[in-house]
Amino acid sequence: FGDGTWRVNSDILAGTYWTAGNPGCYWIRLSGFSGAVTDLLANDIVSGQVVVTIETSDAGFKTSQCGTWQPAGTVTPAQPLTQFGDGVWRVGVDIAPGSYHTEGAQSCYWERLNGFTGEAGDVLAYELPGGSAVVTLMGTDAGFKSRGCGTWTR
Numbered sequence: 001f002g003d004g005t006w007r008v009n010s011d012i013l014a015g016t017y018w019t020a021g022n023p024g025c026y027w028i029r030l031s032g033f034s035g036a037v038t039d040l041l042a043n044d045i046v047s048g049q050v051v052v053t054i055e056t057s058d059a060g061f062k063t064s065q066c067g068t069w070q071p072a073g074t075v076t077p078a079q080p081l082t083q084f085g086d087g088v089w090r091v092g093v094d095i096a097p098g099s100y101h102t103e104g105a106q107s108c109y110w111e112r113l114n115g116f117t118g119e120a121g122d123v124l125a126y127e128l129p130g131g132s133a134v135v136t137l138m139g140t141d142a143g144f145k146s147r148g149c150g151t152w153t154r
Helices: none
Strands: 004-007 015-019 025-030 040-046 050-054 060-064 087-090 098-105 109-113 123-127 131-137 143-147
Touching: 025 050, 040 050, 109 131
Parallel strands: 050 087
Antiparallel strands: 004 060, 015 050, 025 040, 025 060, 087 143, 098 131, 109 123, 109 143
16 A cells, blocks of 8 residues: 555554655554544654554554555565665564664664554664664564664674
């Protein structure tokens, strides 16, 4: 599916989805369709690859400028990357576990993740390094999110 507002379990199925993304990709998990702030379960603006888990209890999912979403299990690289940029990545699938370094930037922000719902409970660790950074991704981490950090190299 692509841009639009979708009803979960009617228009689209719950599950984990992947998109190559675009600069300014915006998504929202919704508990209802009234337009009220209280309908927002989680949201994000991401540049680069994106991975999101839509739960069966979600009423809807809205996406804009993200490209085509596909079930995450259908998109798997031949082997995990050891060099990557901004986006949301699956550890052990898209990127290899290990220690990574980036020259970073003043606006660099990263998160180690245990899930892809976009909720605060998914975050295992995070940092705003304000320059160069080093992070160790564990084989038990579900994912890694990077914004404004440049290229990470193992």
